[in-house]
Amino acid sequence: MTLTHEHYGWTLERYILEQQLQHPGATGELTKLFQQLALAGKIIGSRVNKAGLADVLGVTGETNVQGEQVQKLDEFANRMLIQCLETGGQVCLMGSEEVDDPIPIPTRYPKGRYVLMFDPLDGSSNIDVNISIGTIFSVHRRISEGSEPGMADCLQPGRSQVAAGYIIYGSSTMFVYTTGAGVHGFTLDPTVGEFFLSHPDIKIPERGKLYSINEGNRAQWSDGICRWVDWLKTPDKATGRPYSSRYIGTLVADFHRTLLKGGIFSYPADKKNANGKLRLLYECAPMAMLAEQAGGAASTGNQPVLDVMPTELHQRVPLFIGSKGDVADALERIK
Ligand code: FBP
Numbered sequence: 001m002t003l004t005h006e007h008y009g010w011t012l013e014r015y016i017l018e019q020q021l022q023h024p025g026a027t028g029e030l031t032k033l034f035q036q037l038a039l040a041g042k043i044i045g046s047r048v049n050k051a052g053l054a055d056v057l058g059v060t061g062e063t064n065v066q067g068e069q070v071q072k073l074d075e076f077a078n079r080m081l082i083q084c085l086e087t088g089g090q091v092c093l094m095g096s097e098e099v100d101d102p103i104p105i106p107t108r109y110p111k112g113r114y115v116l117m118f119d120p121l122d123g124s125s126n127i128d129v130n131i132s133i134g135t136i137f138s139v140h141r142r143i144s145e146g147s148e149p150g151m152a153d154c155l156q157p158g159r160s161q162v163a164a165g166y167i168i169y170g171s172s173t174m175f176v177y178t179t180g181a182g183v184h185g186f187t188l189d190p191t192v193g194e195f196f197l198s199h200p201d202i203k204i205p206e207r208g209k210l211y212s213i214n215e216g217n218r219a220q221w222s223d224g225i226c227r228w229v230d231w232l233k234t235p236d237k238a239t240g241r242p243y244s245s246r247y248i249g250t251l252v253a254d255f256h257r258t259l260l261k262g263g264i265f266s267y268p269a270d271k272k273n274a275n276g277k278l279r280l281l282y283e284c285a286p287m288a289m290l291a292e293q294a295g296g297a298a299s300t301g302n303q304p305v306l307d308v309m310p311t312e313l314h315q316r317v318p319l320f321i322g323s324k325g326d327v328a329d330a331l332e333r334i335k
Contacts, residue, residue: 011194016035017031033116037081044169045188051073089109092153093115095282123252132248135166157285158308164177165286183294185197204258204294211243212245263326278317287319298327301320
């Protein structure tokens with residue numbers, strides 16, 4: 001069923017239920033998982049919106065597995081996602097940016113057949129300065145047999161994701177996701193407390209006019225990256241250059257703009273970050289599934305992100321993501 005503007009007024013829940021009806025074998029587990037994700041998003045969003053008033057700004061004093069200072073809101077968001085997803089019986093194992101190892105489901109709760117990876121609050125450097133931040137999620141089916149799921153269930157390639165998406169806490173709160181049937185955006189109406197369809201069947205333009213990269217890292221870049229960025233900035237009417245620069249410093253927000261307007265976002269490998277900065281399983285792979293489902297592309301510079309075989313829970317990969325034409329240009333020039 002293709003979503004169109006005539007479905008305006010549909011809630012996220014209604015739409016996912018309608019999708020479930022399209023799959024006679026569907027058990028409803030994925031539908032319930034999405035309902036719990038949406039609930040966690042509403043709770044986190046309400047706390048983010050009043051962050052300045054609710055003593056949730058600043059750090060907890062802890063350092064996470066990435067060596068980063070844990071923000072209070074990071075910790076809150078992480079706890080909310082675990083609480084909302086561990087009880088319902090849809091998930092058998094979770095992985096979070098904020099937790100060193102896979103997160104088991106307490107024995108008192110039933111285990112489901114899905115594995116959920118998430119970045120509870122992406123854009124931590126922007127939390128305290130009221131700039132858009134977000135939650136990113138990726139869903140796989142359990143592949144292991146036996147009583148206990150394990151690391152192998154987390155280390156699955158992006159191609160085997162059954163769903164991916166993000167919740168962006170910006171001027172409005174939006175839930176954007178794919179289950180392999182296009183990319184759809186729902187906006188939260190805080191007065192009703194429901195996500196309503198606002199962006200059906202999002203298609204990323206073949207080419208854009210915007211590029212997004214942290215140019216402050218230029219001294220660490222390879223010659224190829226410097227050459228590509230200089231090319232983007234060189235005036236040439238025929239190819240619509242120079243492109244304009246946009247960089248928010250929150251992957252969710254920089255990707256959301258790229259998804260809607262086209263262009264390219266990149267966090268390449270450099271002399272400081274040999275594999276780039278962004279994490280494969282709960283940042284790059286979910287965004288790559290969204291990009292490809294919207295007609296765009298996502299590469300590490302050497303291969304499609306979705307084809308990378310994970311080896312570690314928190315591994316990083318370089319990222320070039322956005323309009324198909326712009327990603328192709330990047331790969332051509334960084335060679
Ligand atoms: P976390 O905030 O979840 O750790 O994510 C990393 C991130 O903040 C991305 O959202 C963003 O794209 C990138 O790091 C910004 O990095 P930098 O400040 O080096 O440009």
